[in-house]
Each structure stands twice: as structure tokens, then as C-alpha cells.
Amino acid sequence: MRLLPMSLVLLAVAPLPAAQPGMWLPQQLPRIAQDLQASGLKLDPRQLADLTGFPMGAIVSLKGCSASFVSPDGLIVTNHHCVLGALQYNATPARDLIADGFLAHRRQDEIPARPDARVLVTTGIRDVTASVLRADEASLPDGERWRRVARHRKELAAECEKPGGRRCQVEAFFGGESFLLFEAMEIQDVRLVYAPAEGVGNFGDEIDNWMWPRHAGDFGFYRAYVGPDGKPAPPSPRNVPYRPKNYLHLATRDLDPGDFVMVLGYPGTTHRLDTADELAEAQQFELPTSIRYRNLLLAELHAAGEKDAAVAIANASRVASLENYLKKHQGTLVALERDGIVARKREEEARQRARDPSVHAVEADLQRALAPGRAVRQRDTVLAWLATASPLLDQAEKLVRLAENRGKQDLDRDEGYQARDFTDLWAGIERAQKQIEPGSDRRGLRLFLLEATRLPAGQRLEPLDRLLAATGAASPEAQVDALLDRLYGGTRLTDLGRRRALFEAMPDALHGDGDPMLELALALWPVHAEIDARDDGEEGALLRLRPRLVAAQRAAAGELAPDANGTLRVIYGRVEGYTPRDGLTAVPQTTISGVLEKDTGVAPFDSPKRLLEKARAASFGTYADPDLGTLPVDFLSTSSVTNGSSGSATLNAWGELCGLAFDTNLEAVSADYLYDPRWTRTIHVDVRYLLWVAQEVDGATELLEELRVGPPENK
């Protein structure tokens, strides 16, 4: 899998009663110190609560991926799939950086990661609950209260960002029980230092994705640069390497089954505290629909690319993302059904109600609050998929939303559409250019326009019905095709310059533009606005209700970990295999012999020749594992990660970097809803494999020297 943020966030579901392995906030760790130490941690748990100390100060976010400083000169290690964008950005026909990898022997050889690449170093966390949840606003209607809460969050972030060079964010925990303000230094000059060949970093690709046993060397290196004054600055040759106060040093010890490990990073989204009712919605509607629509759209994109390699290339990253989540959602659905998770969750809730009868009314309220959205779930899903299927419509919808927001005061704008977001928004629009392929776009849009014509009464996309009727064609198919003719015959949104002009425009300018794709987006805008208003009410209700359900869970389970929300977390466990099915045991470590077993010489199992030679020569030196008697490659732990955790530092009991998290096993994907000790595992690349590849395969002498500057002074 790719642990990147999900494009379609699922509204979904389910936890276990007792103190299950959680994604802990650093400040919670002193409260579970006993369990941490019993599990094998040799550091003082209080040390982990210090965000600006060692080791937490070394853990950074790449926005979508996690990473960590590993030298006093701002060297950063993360996953290969997290530096893939930098390889793509710098690749030329003459220099296939993806296939061959990249290595800068000297600082001056390092190349820009990507213009929008960022390194976020968390510098503080502050509880702002009292400023967000005001007593005098507590009894406002749900929707209105939610809008006030949203505004307070934006105010607090704006206040925090005033000094500049910072990124601030207020995040909700436990469904809005508390709100924390995260302050991060935002480094803007990020350069690529080293990535192994694709045959190492992405060994196995889609075939091995979400799978164990695994044999990928999924690692890569960036370096953070700042201005000569040590402060964040735009990319410039005058910039100097950032000197982090904290950085990790690489493990020199053996790693064995049963050993304590902890994963430090920024997991994206989980739903473990959701209700059985929400989980049932995921199992019965959201996941099956996602699977069906992904399959349908993938079939169109594959058909479009079959005869034309250029089309296939343009669609490649969309196809990869659709397939990635298709596999994840299929695995999740299988696991939900296999383990009867909804039923288990319902039993847990019954026990909670027995302890605290007031829970019943809260659950009923919550179900009532979610009812309006569920009544039009097919309509809303098709609406979302129209834009997923058509990058052109997606662009038009973004431009419309931006123009609608532009007319407002900055603090009244939607989250993600404020002035602070414009750079990122534009980078996204620019990046989309590569994915615009009108033929595939039309095939995809046709699929979901037809789906819209089949929506049941009461869930119609009425503006679309009007546009289709206006074509004057007889059958729904003929109407859709007539509309498509007009859209793709007339739109000029394929032109990046046109989109730049519209990027600056106000709503009136868009209404007068006449571009048919913009007109479709504008026609659909009232539906989006209606959904936004309904969502505000829903969110306000959840804010009122979920904390009460969480409190009931906590009463039973003790210290509870909040669901992931993209903030810094500590996840701990031990090196351990599992039983994929009766009669087979997945052992927790793979070795270089598995690389040789899998290698076929053909992608995605095409190791570099030099790796094969060195592996066959079995010259592993000190990187060999004394117990395995050979070179370790990847390992499993009972920790549990999710999208966004990619690249997370994995530390041993002494706080040394022993690996990088990069995936979970397919049996574990349902852990977003429920941690199951039988199945839930994280897949890590062993740091010894990283070092061996760097030394023996790629001759990265300077990098190895930098990584071995001795134990950090601050430890």
C-alpha cells in the first residue's frame, strides 16, 4: 500500500473495549508509562512527551508522509514512495531517476525535491479547548455552533502564524472532546539526496503492495535547507543545511522477534472510536460502493490506455491510486465480514449501555443526526465520483469553490481555501496538468453521468437533470452523450493559463465565462453548498454527542488513544509475525534470500545487477543478523499505522532508528476501524538493509559517513 492520505475519506467505524494498542499523543505517554516499560522501552517515557527534545524533536511531517532527521546537517530519512514525486519531478528522457535511483555524493549535487515540497517540524502543542468550545455558544443550534467552532480554530491558527515561517493547525481529538493547537516550523527548501533504484525501493510494486512477506527497500533521503539566518526561506542557492536540535542515530544493535519497537510519525485518519452504526454504514454502503466505482472507473481507464501509451502514462498515477485503495477497501471489507466486527462492536455498546443507560439516548441522537445525509448518500457519492472520474470537472469545481470563497473575509472562508492555502492550491492545479487527458476524462465522466441518470427519486441531482433535459435528446444515454459533446467540444480548462486566470477570479467572472465545464461546476455548486450546510449540522451534532460516547468507552477502557488526525503520534508494539491462515505462519523478518527468490529480472521484481551479485556473494559484514545468519530486509511489528504514517521512524527500546514503517499487511487494513491483535501488523524496512544497499549496492560513502557521526550529543 501507499500510506498517503485518502482522497475520499470514509465516514466509518469500530474499537475494542480494553486498552488496545493506540496511536498515542506524546503527552499521554507518562500516563501509560507502566505499560511502555513492561513492553520493553528502556527510555524514560516522560522523555517521549517532550516535543522539542530527543527523540520526538527529530520527527517531521512531509505533509502526507512522515520522516525524521538523521544527521546534524538536516539529513532526512523517509520512504522511497515518499520521495517518488521528487524523482518524477527531476526525471528527464535522458536520465530515468525513477528506474535508476539518485545519489548526490556532494551537497552541491543535491536537487530540489519539488516546488511544493515542505518539511514541517512540530515545535509545540497547546490545549485550546477553552478557546474553541465557548460556554456561551454551547446551546446554539448544531450547524451554527459548528461554524463558530470552525471560525475559532481559524482565528487561533492565524494568530499563531503571525510571526511567519510557521504552520499552525487546530485539531479535534476524541470527536471534539478537546482541541489542540499544533505549531510547526515550515521548511520550504527541500532537496533530494538519495533514493535507491526502483527495483529496490519499489521491489514488488503493486503485486506486493499490502502484502507480506515483503522485500522492498522502501527508503529515501532528503535534506532540509534554510536561510543563512537559520530560518525557513524559499528555495535559494544561498540557503544552508538546517541544523536540527535533535536527530536520530541508527541502531547498531540486533533486532529480534519479540523486541520492543515504536513508530513515530503522523498517521492520517482512523475510525476506531466510531459507533457500530457508523461501521455498519461503511460495511454496507461505503466500502462496497467504493469498490464497485473503482472497478468501473479502472476498467474505463485501462481500456483508454490500452491502445495509446501516452494516454496510459497520463492516467498512470490515477490508476495507481484507484488500485491502491481498491485493494485496501476490498481487504477491509473482507476483514469486517470475516471478523464480524460490527457485531462485536454492537456487543461492546450493549455492555456500555448496561453500565450507563444514558448512552442509549446519545446513540439514538447520533443516528438521527446522520439520517439526513444517509437519505441522499447515493446522490452525494455519485456527485463526488463525477469529479474523481473527471479531473477537468474537478478543476472546475475547485475554481468555483475558490471564487465563492474569495469574496469572503479570510476567516470566513472554508478550511483549505484561505489566503494561507493559495500557494498549495495553485501547486495542486499546476500538478493536475499532467493528469488531464480529455479522452479518458470523457469516458470517466460518462460513466458517472449515466450513474446519475439512474439515481432514485428523492436523490436526483436536479441541476444535472435540467442540463440533460435541455439537450433535447430522447434517451438518458443520448442526453449524456449530447452533454459530453458540448462539454469536451467547448471547454478550455485543459489550458493551464486559462485556469491561472480563473484562479484569480471572483464568482461573477466565472458565471460570465461560458466555458461549458465551468457551467457544469456552477450548476452543481448549489448541491455542494447544500451538502456543506447539512455537514455543518452533522458535525455540530457529532461535536455534541461523540465526546459522550467516548467518555463511556473510556470509563470501560481507561486511558484511551484518540483516533489519528494527521498529528504527531507514538505507536508501540513488538516485532512479531502472525497467522495469515491455518497451517501457515508469517515469520516477522524477511531476508535477502527472499529477494533472490522473487527476482525474475523483470519489473517489478528486477533488482539491480549489482545487488544480485553482492547478495549472491553473501558479503553482508556487520549488517547480517546474528540469529538469521544473513541480511535482514523487512520486518513486522504489532504496531498499527495508517495512511500518512509512511516513512515513520521506527525506534528500538533504546530510541535508536531500527527501521522505517512503509505498509501494513492486507489482513490489517481493517485496523482503521478495529485493532485486532491477531492480524494487525506494520511492515518496516530494516535499517540494516538500508545501510547495506547504500554501502554495497550504491556506494553512498559520504551518506554513510554522515549517518555515522556517533551518538547525538543530545541523547
Add this chain to the structure above:
Amino acid sequence: MRLLPMSLVLLAVAPLPAAQPGMWLPQQLPRIAQDLQASGLKLDPRQLADLTGFPMGAIVSLKGCSASFVSPDGLIVTNHHCVLGALQYNATPARDLIADGFLAHRRQDEIPARPDARVLVTTGIRDVTASVLRADEASLPDGERWRRVARHRKELAAECEKPGGRRCQVEAFFGGESFLLFEAMEIQDVRLVYAPAEGVGNFGDEIDNWMWPRHAGDFGFYRAYVGPDGKPAPPSPRNVPYRPKNYLHLATRDLDPGDFVMVLGYPGTTHRLDTADELAEAQQFELPTSIRYRNLLLAELHAAGEKDAAVAIANASRVASLENYLKKHQGTLVALERDGIVARKREEEARQRARDPSVHAVEADLQRALAPGRAVRQRDTVLAWLATASPLLDQAEKLVRLAENRGKQDLDRDEGYQARDFTDLWAGIERAQKQIEPGSDRRGLRLFLLEATRLPAGQRLEPLDRLLAATGAASPEAQVDALLDRLYGGTRLTDLGRRRALFEAMPDALHGDGDPMLELALALWPVHAEIDARDDGEEGALLRLRPRLVAAQRAAAGELAPDANGTLRVIYGRVEGYTPRDGLTAVPQTTISGVLEKDTGVAPFDSPKRLLEKARAASFGTYADPDLGTLPVDFLSTSSVTNGSSGSATLNAWGELCGLAFDTNLEAVSADYLYDPRWTRTIHVDVRYLLWVAQEVDGATELLEELRVGPPENK
């Protein structure tokens, strides 16, 4: 896999130097007593050398399968796939015995297994080397010497069988270093007692065939009947259950990983003592050719059956057999290449030559002796496949060979075509009736006739070339089709009555018959005769040379086990898993939870409803394994079996029946050439699963009572 004898015996190859796990002759066991005891055997190894004592006296052959007595009333246990023929024979449209299974609660409900079913009880082994290898014949030319040896073997068997009710056979060991005469009582009245439903006995079918983890309850029960005088007699209602002197009793103890087990049965053919040169021939020619031809023929048969269910049914058992060996040969080829077995064997031979330089000349002689056959290997392979592809041509060839032999003195006839074989021969011809399907027959024969037209010069099937030329058609394809028109337009061999008449005939009658399929067989007969004569020379040379190479191996390895040849053997090892690939461990026991995991309700994963209910209720009583905490199903051991071993009794250290061997893992199929401790495993059904199914699923109360008659008096 189906451990049935191979239809196309491969001339092939390879052993490990030292005392590797072997298929031991019972009389060898006292010589390796120390290793047996160190491995865990609690019985006196000398006890195992006594063929008429306990436990060896209980081990019987079903001709193609192994089995054992398990009650004083002649009850026999073997594999489900070894009683499948009896289920097929007795099935009617109203009573699907294959799907539903069969259970006779009372003796009078037991039904005939099949008219040609036999139980052979080994009653004696005698060394007859001096009578077979006569000093005064030692210097005869190879071919002539081989024919003398063959005649002496037949003389000895005939002499032995004189008293009647016996089957005697002289078998060669260590490539003819020694010859042993086996005397067996031949029981002719065999009845079916119990077979579980197909969804138990053949759970997983082709998908799981040769695979681990496995969850089949591959067991079934016969009963042997004899005349009121206790002697073998043709089937008759007056017959009474045979009372064996020895029978096994079922294990009451737990079976754990690491425990000693031994497999007692009649393995068919192995090639572990063959030379690297012979192994290379298998790897380079025999196995790839078998795989290619099986694939081609399977494609034709599948195509033929696609539109017509009746055709598919007629071809079903041929398809199953072709697929079974296709999977085995593919697995063998993969393993030979994966493990570099030819190279390892060559190294071993180089070490032997270093110790004993005379080996070199022997190897060269052997290669020379095999050269003439190899020069025409493509021709001979196509010739064999003509009959494999066309059951009608196969019938014609059998009738021709029988007629050619009928004119000779009985002792001069080919082995398998003597008067003692006529009953079996006729049973085979009768059984073939079900498989004759002229449309498929023609498609298959066409495939290999075309293959014959593409044979290289020097390897032409000349009589066939003449027949094709005589059609007057222009292209090879047109000639083949013209010949096929004549063959299938004119042959009456589809009629069993016609074949019965020809079965009695002499060669002259066949020549005058005019049936075009017979004419094809007669035209090809001289090529067969030429091959027979060449084979005599080859066999004579091997008889002269192989014992010298074996002696060199024995000098290095000590006590050596002979290759399997269908005679009674003891194979011992321990319960142990293996590593199918890096990162995965195959644990040595499967459990009922795996049956529930695999069950889909659809064949081949359709357990009986009652089994699912009982399994879900987890009512396993004393059959549960105390360590696993649930019901064991199948297990692995390091013993090594081959085709013919199916149904072999698996005994624990105390000589109790703890399982039945029924398959090997796919990684182990190359063990016919080389035992590799990393991969070579046998798959057994656990006797506790058998008992649980019999009791809880099928309610076989009487059978369970009979099986629990207490420890046998003769133990």
C-alpha cells in the same frame, strides 16, 4: 496429488551423498537400528523386519495404493482417493455415492469395491539374486543377458504361484545388484465399508492438490473377504471376513511437532540413485516435453468438453490424471532448477571419481548404452503420446501386443502379458469403455499425428509416414485429416464386444481384420518391437553398470536405501513444517478452523452441513489436540513418499496408527530425484480427524466400535 502409479514412467535421476532419509526395506532396519532409535522409535527395530509379525503384517497393497488392516475382521483403511473407484463403480443416477459418501452400518450393507479390486498381503520375501544373475550368463551380450534375466524372473514367479491364491513377483534392487522374490496372498473379494462425503475426502480437490496447508479428510474403508475356508476366493455371498493375524490399532496419544512417525506402504518409483547425466535428461527433455504435451492435450480435451457435458464426463478422469502429473512435473522442473540438483549431483559424482577413478569408465559406458535411445527420443515420445492421446489407439496397441504374445510360450511372453495377467488386462480393456469418446479421441490423435509429421529426419515414424503419403493428400495437415477420416469412419473398436473377440485372437486374425485403427496399431508395431529390442540392450547394460555406481555411492554413504519399486517399505521421519518461501513458515499441523476458513459452500470447498455445524459448535471431545486446543486435520512429516504410497499407514513411535499418508507438498515433488530436508515433506490426514468425522459427522458407530477393540493381542 494422487499417489497412483505413473502412466509414463520417466527415465530420470539424483541422490544426496550421505545417509539421507530413505525408503527402507524392512530387512534393512536392524542395520540402521541406532538411527531409528535416536529418531525416537520405541519399538524394537528388529520387530519391523518381521514381515509376518506386527506391525508389518498389517500393511497391504491395493495395487496402486497402500493400505492396512485395522481390525481382526479384515477392516482396511486407506485414502478416500483410493476407494474413489469403488464409489464410482457403485454410483447410480439415484445415489451419488461420490458426492454423499457411503456408510455400511451392517456387514450385509457392504458393497463390492470393483470386480478387479485386490488386496495383496505380503507373506514373504526371499533373496533370489543367485537364481536370476547366473554366473554362466554374465558375459552374454547385454540384450541377450537381459532377456535371460527376465525369463528367470518369470520362472521364479511362476514356481512361487503354483499353489494358487498367491501373487509372486521378482523385483530388482539397486539397479539389479540384487533380486528379491515377493510372495503375497491375493484377496479377490473386496467390499466398500465407509467413505466420507467428497466435501471431506476430497476437500480442496485440484486446487489444493499437491498443496499445503491442506484440509482433506482423505480416508476410506474396505473389508477383505475370503472363502469359508479362510483362503482367497472370487467374490461370493458365502465369503466371510478375512481374519488377519496382524492389524493396527489407532493412536490414543497426542501427536506433536518433532514426534517420530513412520510410513509403511508400497511406494511406486523413485530415481534417487540415477546419475547426473540421467537427471539432466529429465530436466532438459523429459519433463519439459511432458509439460508441453500435457498442456496441448488438456487444451484439446477442455475444448471438446466445453460445449458438451457428456463429453466432459467421459474425459474427466483422463483430464484429472493429465493435470495431476502436469502439476507434479511442473513442480519437479521448478525444483530441479531452483536447487541446481544436476550440478549438485555432478559434484557428488566428481567426489566419487576422486575416491575411485574406475567410476569414470563406468559412467562413460552407461552414457554410451543410453545413447541409441536418446538419438530417437523425440520419435519414441511422440509414439507413446499417440496412444495417450487416443484411448482407441491405445486399445488397438494393447490388442496387438496381446496377440503377438499369445503365440509364444507363456514364459517367453512380455511381462504383464502372461496368462496370469489376462484377467487384469481384460479388466483394463473393459474399464476403458467409459473413456472412449470418438470426438475427443480424434482431436487428441490429430495433435500428435501432426507432431509426428514435424519429427526431424532420422527420427521419423516411417510406417506412419507411409500411411500418410498413401492418403494422396497434399499438405501434412490434409494427410492427417484424411487418415483421421478413415480411422474414425471405419473403426469398430468403440464396441466392447468387438474388443472382446479380438482379445482372444492371434496376430493373423488381427492382420486380416481390416479395422483401420487396428491397421494403424499393426503398422506401428515394428517400431514398438524395435524399441523393445533396444530397451533389452539398454536394460542389460544398466544391469551391468548401475550396481557398480551404486557400490561407489554406498562406499561414501554407508547403508543405502534402494529406489522405490512398488515393494513394501518403511519410511521414517518426524512431524515438522518447512519454509515455503522467505518470510513464511508452513506449520506442521492444520486444524478444523482452516476447514471453516476455506469453506465457500461451493465445490471443491463444500463441507457437509453437519460438519460445519459440529465444527462451529467446537465439540471435539477427546479428539482435540491438547496443544492446539482444537481438532487437528492434516499434518506434515519429513518422511518422503511417492506415487503408490497413497493410503500408507503412518505410525507413531509406539507403532500406533496416527495418520494416513496421502500427498506431498509441491516443493517436495522433486524428491523422486533428490531428498532435500528443506522441502521434502509428506502430507498425512490425522487419525483424530478421521475418528471425529466418523463419529460426529457420519455417525459411524459400528465402525468406531470395531476400531476400538483394544490393543491387538499380537502386539
